[in-house]
Amino acid sequence: MIALPRGWRWMLLVATTVAALAMVMLPAWIIQPFRPQTARGVAFSYALRSISPIATIVALLIAAWLIFTLWRGARWWGKIIVVILLLLTSVSTWFARQNHFEWMFAPLAGAAYAAADAATFVDAADLVIAVERNGEAAAYPIRQLAYHHLVQDDVGGVPIVVTY
Amino acid sequence: MDGRTLHFHLFGINNQNFIMRDEETGSWWQQISGEAIQGPLKGRKLVHVPQDEISFALWKREHARGRVLRPDPKVAAAGHYAPADWESHIAKMPVATNTHDARLPPRELIIGVTVDGHPKAYRMADIRRQNPIVDSIGSVPVVIAVAEDGRSVRAFRRNVDGRAIELFAKPSSSPVTFIDSASGSEWDFAGRAISGPFAGHQLEKIDVLSDYWFDWRTYHPETGIFRVGLR
Numbered sequence: 001m002i003a004l005p006r007g008w009r010w011m012l013l014v015a016t017t018v019a020a021l022a023m024v025m026l027p028a029w030i031i032q033p034f035r036p037q038t039a040r041g042v043a044f045s046y047a048l049r050s051i052s053p054i055a056t057i058v059a060l061l062i063a064a065w066l067i068f069t070l071w072r073g074a075r076w077w078g079k080i081i082v083v084i085l086l087l088l089t090s091v092s093t094w095f096a097r098q099n100h101f102e103w104m105f106a107p108l109a110g111a112a113y114a115a116a117d118a119a120t121f122v123d124a125a126d127l128v129i130a131v132e133r134n135g136e137a138a139a140y141p142i143r144q145l146a147y148h149h150l151v152q153d154d155v156g157g158v159p160i161v162v163t164y
Numbered sequence: 165m166d167g168r169t170l171h172f173h174l175f176g177i178n179n180q181n182f183i184m185r186d187e188e189t190g191s192w193w194q195q196i197s198g199e200a201i202q203g204p205l206k207g208r209k210l211v212h213v214p215q216d217e218i219s220f221a222l223w224k225r226e227h228a229r230g231r232v233l234r235p236d237p238k239v240a241a242a243g244h245y246a247p248a249d250w251e252s253h254i255a256k257m258p259v260a261t262n263t264h265d266a267r268l269p270p271r272e273l274i275i276g277v278t279v280d281g282h283p284k285a286y287r288m289a290d291i292r293r294q295n296p297i298v299d300s301i302g303s304v305p306v307v308i309a310v311a312e313d314g315r316s317v318r319a320f321r322r323n324v325d326g327r328a329i330e331l332f333a334k335p336s337s338s339p340v341t342f343i344d345s346a347s348g349s350e351w352d353f354a355g356r357a358i359s360g361p362f363a364g365h366q367l368e369k370i371d372v373l374s375d376y377w378f379d380w381r382t383y384h385p386e387t388g389i390f391r392v393g394l395r
Contacts, residue, residue: 005360031176031177031178031183033177033180034180036179037177037178037271041194042178042183042201042202043202045176046192046203050190050359058260058383083375094254099173099174099175099179101173101174101176102173105173105174106236106238106239106244107173107174108236108239109232109236111234112233113231113232113233113234114231114232114234115229115230115231115232115280116223116224116227116228116229116230116231116232116317117224117228119220119224119232119234121234121235122220122232123220123248124219124220124221125219125220125221125248125313125315126219126248127217127218127219127220127315127316128217128218128219128220128223128232128318129215129216129217130215130216130217130218130223130227130230131213131215131216132227132230132264133212133213136230137223137227137229137230138230138231138232138233139223139227139230139231139232139233140218140232140233141220141232141233142217142246143231143237143245143246143247143248144235144236146244146245146246147239147244147245148174148236148239149174149182149184149195149248150172150173150174150184151233152171152172155213158213160213161170161184161210162215163182163184163195
């Protein structure tokens with residue numbers, strides 16, 4: 001790596017940063033609400049999201065090594081650019097481990113239930129999703145489901161995921 | 165799935181229907197079908213659990229000893245839960261799917277019913293007007309009914325001992341009650357004959373999906389539509 005000319009190492013550093021960014025930005029761009037998705041787009045996003053947690057680490061290591069070799073002898077503005085590039089790769093590495101859909105719709109942590117008579121938080125006219133299994137009945141108010149989108153539960157011994 | 169319990173997270177969106185990801189295998193699942201579309205479990209399908217989408221008042225009447233999901237205090241305090249009139253807000257949101265099927269407006273509220281692999285859409289407005297709708301899907305005689313709240317919809321196969329029956333709403337009944345023309349028996353919204361010669365009979369329930377036309381159409385491109393006056 002050291003044997004590479006300085007200019008090449010600079011180009012490699014920029015390429016690594018761009019690759020790391022693209023890896024996390026493309027799926028987020030393709031899988032966005034209010035846009036149509038194609039089956040190929042979804043498959044491509046799945047592939048990127050599957051490899052990005054490891055691939056961004058690799059990119060970060062390569063970038064760190066290149067920066068280490070480029071730091072000495074770099075001018076002040078070169079050092080600033082290097083720091084920005086490292087920062088971008090770090091953000092990509094972090095984002096590859098995030099689920100931004102759960103930033104927007106927090107998952108329900110520790111679902112709690114009330115008896116039908118005690119459920120004063122639901123209006124009579126509110127719609128609920130109702131499930132009955134083996135004599136056990138559970139209701140999931142849609143106004144709550146419309147936010148969380150999914151709730152995991154066990155009704156009458158059957159593990160279910162309620163989705164909306 | 166195969167004796168293993170999967171745990172799901174909201175993970176994306178595919179043509180305005182969400183994708184969830186399971187923690188155990190990382191596969192991606194389509195909400196409307198319960199089918200894995202990517203990952204190790206691709207092509208597998210979760211078992212659909214029969215469910216109702218009904219008003220809380222009706223559910224409570226039928227299940228006095230049931231339990232209700234509590235709101236998450238943090239989410240409620242932040243005001244993230246939908247307001248009571250949320251449906252009118254959603255109705256104004258854009259539609260971005262590639263549907264050129266103009267048989268109905270994209271955000272028309274419909275009830276989707278699938279019998280023996282034949283999907284059919286019923287306009288909510290038609291069900292309210294014609295309650296109950298006596299129809300057939302494929303060769304299966306069905307009835308689609310709405311409760312007195314105007315929101316809770318159920319569908320049943322309208323067979324008694326292998327013979328199709330016709331049902332009519334009992335005028336100004338509340339809770340809503342239906343009468344069949346064959347015997348004059350009275351039927352409740354749960355599909356049970358509560359009086360008359362058929363008393364004790366239970367119609368077989370069919371799951372319904374309350375949905376927007378664009379979403380139903382995207383995932384059931386071959387769907388039929390119920391037309392008032394046509395059978």
